Amino acid sequence: MWNEGYLIWISDALIVLVVVGIVGALTYLKKWRWLWDNWLTTVDHKKIGIMYLIAALLMFFRGGVDALLLRTQLAQPGEHFLDAEHYDQIFTTHGTIMILFMAMPFLFALFNIVVPLQIGARDVAFPYLNAISFWLFFFGAMLFNLSFVFGGSPDAGWTSYPPLTELGFDPGPGENYYLLGVQISGIGSIATGINFIATILKMRAPGMKLMRMPLFTWSTLGSCLIIIFAFPALSVSLALLMLDRVVGTHFFTMMHGGNPMMFINLFWVWGHPEVYIVVLPAFGVYSEVVATFTRKRIFGYSSMVASLMLITVISYFVWAHHFFTMGAGADVNTFFAVASMAVGIPTGVKVFNWLFTMFRGRIRVTLPMLWTLGFIPNFAIGGATGIMLAAAPGDYQYHNSYFLIAHFHQMLIGGVVNGMLAGMYYWWPKMFGFRLNERLGKWAFWIFNIGFYICFLPQYALGFEGMQRRMYTYPTDMGWGSLNFVSTIGAYLMGVGFLFIVWQVLYSLFHMERDTTGDPWDARTLEWSLPSPVPHYNFAVIPTITERDVWWAAKQRGTTDLLTTSTEDIKEIHMPKNSGRPFIMGLAFFVAGFGFVFNWYILAVIGLAGVALCMILRALEDQDEYVIPAEEVRETESALGRL
Numbered sequence: 001m002w003n004e005g006y007l008i009w010i011s012d013a014l015i016v017l018v019v020v021g022i023v024g025a026l027t028y029l030k031k032w033r034w035l036w037d038n039w040l041t042t043v044d045h046k047k048i049g050i051m052y053l054i055a056a057l058l059m060f061f062r063g064g065v066d067a068l069l070l071r072t073q074l075a076q077p078g079e080h081f082l083d084a085e086h087y088d089q090i091f092t093t094h095g096t097i098m099i100l101f102m103a104m105p106f107l108f109a110l111f112n113i114v115v116p117l118q119i120g121a122r123d124v125a126f127p128y129l130n131a132i133s134f135w136l137f138f139f140g141a142m143l144f145n146l147s148f149v150f151g152g153s154p155d156a157g158w159t160s161y162p163p164l165t166e167l168g169f170d171p172g173p174g175e176n177y178y179l180l181g182v183q184i185s186g187i188g189s190i191a192t193g194i195n196f197i198a199t200i201l202k203m204r205a206p207g208m209k210l211m212r213m214p215l216f217t218w219s220t221l222g223s224c225l226i227i228i229f230a231f232p233a234l235s236v237s238l239a240l241l242m243l244d245r246v247v248g249t250h251f252f253t254m255m256h257g258g259n260p261m262m263f264i265n266l267f268w269v270w271g272h273p274e275v276y277i278v279v280l281p282a283f284g285v286y287s288e289v290v291a292t293f294t295r296k297r298i299f300g301y302s303s304m305v306a307s308l309m310l311i312t313v314i315s316y317f318v319w320a321h322h323f324f325t326m327g328a329g330a331d332v333n334t335f336f337a338v339a340s341m342a343v344g345i346p347t348g349v350k351v352f353n354w355l356f357t358m359f360r361g362r363i364r365v366t367l368p369m370l371w372t373l374g375f376i377p378n379f380a381i382g383g384a385t386g387i388m389l390a391a392a393p394g395d396y397q398y399h400n401s402y403f404l405i406a407h408f409h410q411m412l413i414g415g416v417v418n419g420m421l422a423g424m425y426y427w428w429p430k431m432f433g434f435r436l437n438e439r440l441g442k443w444a445f446w447i448f449n450i451g452f453y454i455c456f457l458p459q460y461a462l463g464f465e466g467m468q469r470r471m472y473t474y475p476t477d478m479g480w481g482s483l484n485f486v487s488t489i490g491a492y493l494m495g496v497g498f499l500f501i502v503w504q505v506l507y508s509l510f511h512m513e514r515d516t517t518g519d520p521w522d523a524r525t526l527e528w529s530l531p532s533p534v535p536h537y538n539f540a541v542i543p544t545i546t547e548r549d550v551w552w553a554a555k556q557r558g559t560t561d562l563l564t565t566s567t568e569d570i571k572e573i574h575m576p577k578n579s580g581r582p583f584i585m586g587l588a589f590f591v592a593g594f595g596f597v598f599n600w601y602i603l604a605v606i607g608l609a610g611v612a613l614c615m616i617l618r619a620l621e622d623q624d625e626y627v628i629p630a631e632e633v634r635e636t637e638s639a640l641g642r643l
């Protein structure tokens with residue numbers, strides 16, 4: 001820990017400075033009480049969504065800095081900016097953070113902000129559990145992030161394959177950080193999956209039949225179904241690996257009959273579906289955005305739903321394409337190759353439906369639409385290279401090469417990040433009541449996207465030239481220098497694009513374009529019938545849904561008052577009470593996790609006792625709701641100009 005090198009020390013110093021700054025500012029402005037009452041104890045899905053969003057953006061920054069460090073190291077042959085060990089640690093934290101602590105919370109942010117509003121509900125099915133999910137994610141991520149500060153970082157890749165990760169080959173706390181951080185946040189993710197399935201199936205407003213649900217809600221349902229079937233596989237594989245490391249079992253060690261391939265299978269039983277967990281909600285966003293900004297009904301709604309559900313199912317039958325070279329034989333490889341290619345069919349259906357929706361529409365090129373348009377060529381190229389990788393014999397040539405790196409970044413950035421940003425821009429006015437500056441956003445879009453192609457297209461070529469992934473440096477005579485240099489320039493451009501987004505948010509905070517309509521885009525679905533930001537009880541009166549795209553239909557007929565409020569119908573509203581326990585429970589998990597990382601079992605037991613205590617106190621609680629009197633609802637609604 002003491003000879004980590006100057007980069008780590010600089011980042012440690014920065015972390016300390018930021019923490020001191022935040023604590024100082026909160027104390028100086030006397031904001032601790034406000035923070036606790038309004039945010040840390042909240043069970044309101046909208047606020048939880050905003051906290052997920054902030055966390056996701058911060059983690060995007062952290063993962064992005066990691067990416068730039070890696071690309072700087074690879075910019076030219078024989079570089080010594082990072083040594084091998086640091087390179088390994090940084091690609092491990094980069095991959096883990098981007099997928100688990102950036103993409104996942106980003107989509108949970110959108111689930112939370114959008115789904116209850118789209119289906120006409122007052123909150124999610126289990127608001128208290130929702131808060132627990134958030135704090136488990138948050139403290140899991142914090143534990144993981146601590147690894148650079150205390151004791152050493154994981155360095156075996158985000159896949160953490162044994163035998164690399166067996167205690168004998170990887171002593172020290174680094175890998176434990178990975179196992180526990182991911183485990184804790186994974187429990188939160190399973191709970192989120194259950195919560196949103198229950199919400200969507202049980203909390204819909206009267207008349208909101210399944211086939212009237214907006215496509216973003218459908219995509220959330222698909223994503224959550226995958227979560228509840230896939231995440232347990234991850235939990236189990238991480239727990240077994242932990243046992244191998246801590247207790248000395250032999251699930252994956254070759255000694256005494258263990259088998260590392262077992263871990264690899266279990267990992268990808270989760271890992272492949274995981275990419276659909278993150279991309280389906282992006283598909284949901286594109287569907288909403290395309291319909292709104294072409295002012296048209298989405299083309300082929302039923303086929304959109306069917307293809308979402310098909311992808312949900314097929315995603316479980318492709319995992320072995322991650323290790324065609326395992327030696328399972330031609331029959332097994334053929335099955336997984338064909339299944340992998342089959343995913344292209346429903347995905348193609350969706351792309352064509354978006355294109356048909358745009359066809360002859362009057363497209364308004366706003367920021368959400370721009371990111372959606374940017375996604376289409378990305379996904380076409382990424383899809384084509386995906387089929388190339390799915391062809392088992394070809395994969396023997398280019399698996400684990402830069403061809404793969406280029407392919408999955410194309411899908412994850414061009415598909416998932418584009419989708420999440422499109423969603424953020426689209427629902428931003430709903431969340432905060434003001435719009436983001438379009439001009440700065442356009443700069444961000446163009447710089448980020450041009451940077452993207454400059455960064456990743458050369459990597460396809462590097463893959464064919466034989467450059468393997470996870471190489472920390474390479475000799476001059478391979479001739480990979482110039483393409484790598486170009487790629488690094490692209491990466492820096494993407495960094496500049498991200499800074500433009502930060503600038504855009506800050507600028508818009510100071511030069512607000514307030515949205516007083518609640519429906520700034522002239523959109524179609526129910527959430528836009530509410531004022532922005534939405535009052536904490538969402539709907540003063542739960543609306544009755546008569547068709548798909550109700551809000552749009554009501555606007556066309558001039559009957560929007562049916563979906564807003566009428567004084568007589570307002571009754572008292574029951575809402576869940578705030579609670580500090582989810583936060584404390586997350587903290588207790590963190591303490592337990594930290595204890596296990598360093599094998600300090602006393603600390604671990606204290607943490608687990610804290611978790612148990614929180615659960616017991618919850619079980620003894622018999623009053624977790626409060627009532628908003630009808631009069632207060634009327635006052636709020638008329639202050640909003642809705643009565």
Ligand code: HEM
Nearest residue numbers: 067070071091092095098099103157158412469470471491
């Ligand atoms: C923003 C621009 C990004 C750049 C410049 C970038 C760059 C890199 C680099 C240089 C590597 C290491 C390649 C190697 O040596 O094997 C890498 C690996 C990886 N990246 Fe990114 N990345 C970016 C964004 C993302 C995003 C958004 C995600 C996921 C949502 C992601 C997920 C991964 C994963 C899973 C790995 C593999 C890590 C491993 O091998 O264990 N990256 N990236």
Ligand SMILES: [Cu+2]
Nearest residue numbers: 272319321322
């Ligand atoms: Cu896969």
